[in-house]
Amino acid sequence: MKNTAGTEAAKRAAGEAAAAEATDGDVVGLGTGSTAAHAIRDLGERVAEGLDIEGVATSYQSRALAREVGIPLLSLSDVARVDLAIDGADQVALDENALVKGGGAAHAREKVVASAADEFLVVADDSKLADRLEHPVPVEVLPDALARVERAVRDAGGDPTLRDAERKDGPVITDNGNLVLDCDFGTVSEPASLARELSGVAGVVEHGLFVGMADAVFVGDDDGDVRRTEP
Numbered sequence: 001m002k003n004t005a006g007t008e009a010a011k012r013a014a015g016e017a018a019a020a021e022a023t024d025g026d027v028v029g030l031g032t033g034s035t036a037a038h039a040i041r042d043l044g045e046r047v048a049e050g051l052d053i054e055g056v057a058t059s060y061q062s063r064a065l066a067r068e069v070g071i072p073l074l075s076l077s078d079v080a081r082v083d084l085a086i087d088g089a090d091q092v093a094l095d096e097n098a099l100v101k102g103g104g105a106a107h108a109r110e111k112v113v114a115s116a117a118d119e120f121l122v123v124a125d126d127s128k129l130a131d132r133l134e135h136p137v138p139v140e141v142l143p144d145a146l147a148r149v150e151r152a153v154r155d156a157g158g159d160p161t162l163r164d165a166e167r168k169d170g171p172v173i174t175d176n177g178n179l180v181l182d183c184d185f186g187t188v189s190e191p192a193s194l195a196r197e198l199s200g201v202a203g204v205v206e207h208g209l210f211v212g213m214a215d216a217v218f219v220g221d222d223d224g225d226v227r228r229t230e231p
């Protein structure tokens with residue numbers, strides 16, 4: 001489920017500020033979504049001007065955009081570490097260093113890339129900021145485990161909704177061939193504890209809680225100004 005409140009000016013400002021951190025020789029994780037796309041386009045322009053980087057895509061979408069703008073790509077399956085990863089978020093609780101991701105259903109690969117990164121840079125417009133996380137948490141689920149995971153989410157206090165596709169009948173199928181449950185837990189008072197609980201459910205491929213992972217958050221506003229915070 002996407003948060004669509006932010007403006008393009010704010011997203012562009014955040015994306016471009018984070019992209020400016022990439023330097024020659026870096027392997028760069030390329031996130032998914034409309035904010036990360038600004039970073040990818042900016043990196044593509046800098047590659048055309050001579051910047052020597054290689055990208056690692058987190059989704060079909062980011063791979064296609066990186067190819068379009070001319071960023072050389074490595075395969076995620078060949079990469080054990082990246083220098084920096086740049087990615088968006090659906091909600092950011094700065095004081096807790098906690099994110100909800102997965103509005104684009106790409107959070108499984110996004111988490112692999114973020115966890116492989118020496119520096120994980122989050123890019124967001126200011127509509128994404130919250131004191132506590134309350135955005136529904138996307139959970140990628142093995143199709144055969146759907147009923148089991150729905151029950152486990154309810155047992156954990158959540159209300160799961162199978163994510164429907166918009167221009168296809170039936171559910172969203174992720175790039176990994178799985179389903180997504182958007183799980184409403186209300187206000188998440190202990191993100192780390194909920195993250196551990198969800199990770200322990202058999203059939204959960206990955207959930208969209210990213211706790212303690214961000215090294216810096218770039219927050220853009222409508223005037224194109226950016227605030228960099230290290231949570």
Ligand SMILES: O=C(CO)[C@H](O)[C@H](O)COP(=O)(O)O
Nearest residue numbers: 033034035088102103104106
């Ligand atoms: O987690 C994600 C995709 O799985 C995106 O980074 C998140 O949904 C934010 O997207 P946008 O920048 O378009 O608001």
